[in-house]
Amino acid sequence: MYTLLTGATGLVGRYLVRDLLLNGHELAVVVRPSRKQSPRDRMEEILQHWERELGRALPRPVVLSGDIAEPGFGLSPEETEWVADNCSSIIHSAAILEFYGKDRAGEPWRTNLNGTQNMINLCRESGIKDIHYVSTAYVAGLQTEPVMESSLSAGQLFRNDYEESKFCAETLVQQIDFADHVTVYRPAVISGDSRTGYTNTYHGLYLYLRLMSVMIPPVPADENGYRHTPIRLRMTGDERRNIIPVEWVSAVMCRLFETPEARGLTFHIAPDKPISSREMIEYCGEYFKSTGVEFHGHGELPPLANRAENEDQWMFERMVMENAETYAPYEQTDNTFDMTNTKKFSGDIPCPEIDKTVIFRYIEYGNEDRWGKRKPDVERVKNWTEDALQNHVNTDASNGRRQMVGLDVYGPGGCQVTLELSPSGLHSVHRGLPDQDLPVLRVSNADLESAIRNQENAATVRQAWEGADSELAASLTTMLLSALELQTIAVRS
Template identity: 25%
Template sequence: MDSLAKATYFFTGFPGFLATRIIDKLIENGSDSDFELLVHPSAMEQAKIRTKRLAGNGRKIGRIRIHEGDITKADLGLASAVSGELNETVTHVFHLAAVYDLAVPEALAQAVNVTGTRNVNAWVLHCRKIERYVYFSTAYVSGTRKGTILETELACGQGFKNHYERTKYDAEVLVHYVRDRVPTTIIRPGIVLGDSRTGETEKFDGPYFIMRFLDKFSGMPIPYIGKSRAAINLVPVDYIIDATHHLSRSSAGIDKVYHLTDPSPYMARDAFRLIAEELAGKKPVFTVPRSSVYMMLSMPSFRRWVQVERETLDYFHLEAEFDCSGAAADLSQAGIRCPDFADYIPKAVEFYKENRHDPRKLIEVK
């Protein structure tokens, strides 16, 4: 692990769950550095609450400031004086702001994920003391590709399952254009679940839609959805945080792209069974065609009733294997490994069961 002099960290995506936890990890590990947090106007109140918590309990921390802004605007919507000051002091930029909804409309995804990243790139190039630019992509920039996906690959003529994937791909392409001018680390997480030790998560989206589906049918025999032979790549959030913390501080992470994915993922069918056993106390006993469920989820009334986005099904049938040998090699020096899904899914389900009626954690399905 490389030592760091006092740094000035600039984050987009705060007060989001990942950004908050990465900042918390930096502070926890003895950083007395400064934190400059770009916050969308709609999230200012929550950001103020979270910054108080981060700086609380007498923790060793430098300055922590919130800056109202918007990545979809030129100069990130910052006042020119503020932007100029930050360009002179920021040493590390973490760009996490994005629309992560699989059902996101194209225009919104384009504005936030692509235009937003183009604006962040331009801003980073004006940071005179920049030491690292950490960009959060997704493993699913691979789109509809099958077979083994390498960390060194991006543009392979793939199609995309939704606007989220397409715009995250386009955004990562833009980040690659600045790699020769800024020390850059690109993080591609798999599908993120809650903390492997506590189960904590901020929103019940992604794989939690399957839990919501099982909730609706737990009183009757549970079916498998299709005869998938694909693996599903699920990773707990604490692994993403620990890995990002290490890779963003190590010189080994410069000019690298990392799949933060499970090196030994479970078959989607087995993962579904484990979730059903934990949540409903029983195994699936028959199979319904995936096409039938997809057709039902295409009906807004049914989709709203089960509270499941139909796009979720695609990730239980994706025949892609994410090679993460680069990440494993560079994380091994810190003893960081992805936990086994079967070991932490009980905690994830337990947290879901305790909080499934919390409206703050529920994603509205339209």
């Protein structure tokens, strides 16, 4: 059975896609079309990124076109029926990181709260009873005492609408009464990959790093190569920052998702050793070879005595104020999170520290990526395997016995489908692999295309069948290739 995943194009979501596919899970994803790309194209771009990094082809999830903010996720009747028939669990990772909204009809309430209610309704109507919800550690709001995993409502105040919308959404999730298990994941502040620097979003920490990459390099260096960039900050330097790298978040979540004993619990996902604001500033100062930061403690900064004599400082402070004001409520406070449950089931997966090397890596990746403006490297798929198969369906009556099989074509343009074959051709194509015990062909699109072009190359396909002896594998391969021999599948331009 399939796991339905929302938020697959987000930072955490795309890591969950990678890790769950690598671990052999069957995935279906709900993806919105963008202004320039279809849902299938958006997922293909993400999967090709992972394939380049991993050096191997990956299976393709079933892609459903929808919007979690719409009732029923905006799925078509056919897709809704498919979810009910094929999905036994859900990971609801979709959310929007928007701190303030005009009213509850807009964001972040529309996605974070209404989207969660839509998820609950869809699960109830589809019979999905294994529910995994990605919340945030900051449903805790403003609390001075350690926040327990078992606690949700403590009369807390919230820094912004984002925190409150996620709190209200988790409240809905915790009240679900039809599921066998409701598991909640509460990550802290998620940053990019600590090993590669990769990110697809430039919020939070990256906003500050980008500001420094813009502000500091134009300043002339002194005779020692250092740039003096005077700026006063409303901090002491000792403030904790609960920042965690995305690859660790995904690794922990996958472990918990795959552990039956972890079902039904709530998990804080936070660092063992939070970074301090002073460490972050010092690492950045070392990278950019800059000096001049002063920690002035909490409270308003006094006006500069003479702006004309401190024009650079006035400009730096204004830029920080204008660009980072959204995060001002986090400058002075961060919570301490209990991680008893998380340590019990995934304590052997250490959280990488956000140290100097990682900060340097984040800055370098941001510069290489032009802070999100670099054009993605993706090979356009000209023909999709599933489309090609649909074009070869023969609805005529068959003289021979029909055989249902699964086809898992991985790599660009691939798909997961169930086929109905006979000696006279291909009779039906259905999304998703079969749940029952049927033969399944797992093959790369390159090997399948090679065999279609020249059946002398069919040995690779014959050997790739699961659940079929050599005689049946040979027969199924002949039927499949005969049905497709005139078609080139997944040709890339």
